[in-house]
Amino acid sequence: MATTFPRLLQKHASERPQEPALREKEYGIWQTWSWQRALGDVRAMAAGLSSLGFTPGQNLAIVGDNRPHLYLMFVAVQAMRGVPVPMYQDAVAAEMAFVLEDAEVHFAFAENQEQVDKMLELRESVPGLTHIIYDDPRGMRNYTQPGLISVDELMALGKKHDEAHPQLFDKSVALGQPDDVSVILYTSGTTGRPKGVCQTHASFIGSAAGGVQTDGLNGKDNVLSYLPPAWVGDHLFSLAQWLVAGFTINCPESSETVNIDMREIGPTYYFAPPRVFEGMLTSVSIRMEDAARFKQAMHRKFMDVARRVGSDILDGKPVGMGDKLMYGLGNLLVYGPLKNAMGLSRIRVAYTAGAAIGPDLFRFFRSIGVNLKQLYGQTETCAYVCIQKNGQVKLNSVGQAAPGIELKIADNGEVLVKGVSVLKEYYKRPDATAEVIDENGYFKTGDAGVLDHDGHLRIIDRAKDVGKMAGGAMFAPNYIENKLKFFPQIKEAVCFGNGKDMVTAFINIDFEAVGSWAERQGLPYAGYVDLAAKPEVLKMMAECVEKVNADLASEEGMEDTQIARFLVLHKELDPDDDELTRTRKVRRGFVADKYAVLIDALYSGKTEQFIETAVKFEDGRTGKVSANLKILDAKTFPPVRSAA
């Protein structure tokens, strides 16, 4: 689609000027911007910027919560052929300073006094930042710093400037090209400095259009915009798709009122990271525990029905008449009120992304009739690589390649992406750009994944952690470990298998969970070492491993990485002993060296191994823990071909 965001706004404003474009709750009432008013504001802001000396090609930093003027500022900047650079409102000063420097920012848009204060402080070290525009005038009366201007003043300036130069706006919009960079999104950068991802109008509009087409989004839809505007997900949903589909975005009153606002608006299209859905489910469970017994019984009964047939009904699969009736009744008595309480009554499509979602969580929402789906993508791909289509939702996959996207799995298992959404470049970093885009134009995601026979992508691990079994199968340690850690009794797990003929595992029991289980069983134990070696505990661990193996056997590409042998460690892996990082990630190499004798035992077929380990106590003293560890064989399963 050869167009730009400002042109899309013009189109909506001329085709349906009076329909709602944006809403914001202020002073207890939802205030509406029609498309016409939205364009008017953008025009005034753009002209205002121009009168202040903002020139094409300049970058403008945007920092703040979701506010209509903030979203309109994106478009105003684009209309002046500049590039908006959103920043996370809670980023630390050093990171903000880096972005302001790197992007050579002279103009910043700050939501309120808090953000203005930050910008003023940063200005001392980033002198290039001359103009700060703010939205909320609260507390700003006594600020007289030069270069500070409210958005209302900016628009007043703009209106005058527009009257004097009536051609300015339209000409500038007409000059804007689809291949121009529309936004620079800085990645938080877990390693090294943040990098500015340059995306064009064409790539974001193309990505948005793919999603709009997949889910049939239109001008009647409503979205609650509450995620950080600097996040690629919000940019796609609240800005790109907003202008492509022409739906209404609704800005909450404050970050604390999101739940209330959600119920009032009843969005039809909703996007949230897994933790938000988790929070909803938790609050439901807590409230159910406090509910009257009759209600609890009703909830249990109908949730059973929902679990059994809910997803099938949602997917339009055939379901028995009796179940259908029960589900209908459940919808009336339980699911409907539940969805209403969560503000999900009108949801047509809901998405989650950003992290892996627990299968139970995912199933819960789908079973009560919320069409929750997953998508996959990163900042470099406009959050648009894979998308689950209606009726084709698989729990453990992120869906098929989205329209306009080509997927390929590299030899090392890495997911490669080519197509409409791939970034133009990293800002001023040709070296980094060359690193992630290969000679054929494929973007290297850094994630390892598997494509199943239907073309559904399953993300399994970070590519750098993935190895290969001696037999050639891909070995993804994190993936298997996460499955193990999913059991509350298992605190930590480390899998080995790179270059070997079978997968083996170290397991750490969760002392609290297993300890309280032992107490309930009347099983006496003397401490961690003793508990971890109890035959009953070993049996329980074996059952967990078995379940994981059964799971792996049913997954394409994972059949050969079932855990063959394992042992339960006599001590907890601990950051104090350098076995874990401070953020509790396993330091594989270190653990493999330290416990080399155990790994040897796992692969040599021994059934027992003595080990003595030095440990550091919290007061700095060191001691020794020794144990005779049993090595167990786990039951493995033949591969199961699932029909779906």
Next chain:
Amino acid sequence: MNAPHAMMPLPPDAPPLEQVHAKKIGDVILDIKNISLRFGGVKALTDISFNVKEHEIRSIIGPNGAGKSSMLNCINGVYTPSEGSITFRGQTFAHMNSRQVAEMGVARTFQNLALFKGMSVLDNIMSGRNLKIKSNLFMQALRIGPAEREEIKHREFVERIIDFLEIQAYRKTPVGQLPYGLQKRVDLGRALAMEPQVLLLDEPMAGMNVEEKQDMSRFILDVNDEFGTTIVLIEHDMGVVMDISDRVVVLDYGKKIGDGTPDEVRNNEDVIRAYLGTSH
């Protein structure tokens, strides 16, 4: 910050934030002269005089039982002083009732929250508009005459207060369910709903944790700054008082032992003795 500013390049020596916030303190708005208050033989206040200037934050501090709340109750018309006079905006009163005081534009909050626990935050703050509502009960019940228009107007005002105090998330929550710090904020909101010229705050930060105290201090400063409201504040927490007050009165055993800027009071021998005790 008008438009021409915005076009100017940044001079190298931009003033820091603190200097930018400068407020104008006006004339004496409330003058308290030789107030004494006795309950039978107990002398709660003895010959106290001080004044409050427009737009300032004036604190009354003192150890337990020093007579701070009694002083506030005299200003507020709850107690009638045995001797002395109170002059408010040039009018002198020997005694008055609370309603008169309220009508003159003096609002207060309470040490032991006197909110309607079962009512929502919105309704509690709305009750602060009581004096401003002209239509009678009958008209309101039947929504006839100007009642509805009036309600909308007052609701708008209350919504601005809710926005100002950042309690939008609790608009419809019964006050009894809110944590203490938020209840205090609602109490302040209700006082603000009266559009007071003088706001009397009785220990607004009692029983709060550090974070809540910081929030409350900010709101008090903001009220003073944004609406120009004169504030008379009773507070226990010396740190807070010294940080936000323009002038401080110190009471001890019903007598005034100090009066002046926070720095003057901090270095006053009598005050130090009253707070820290002396070796005899």
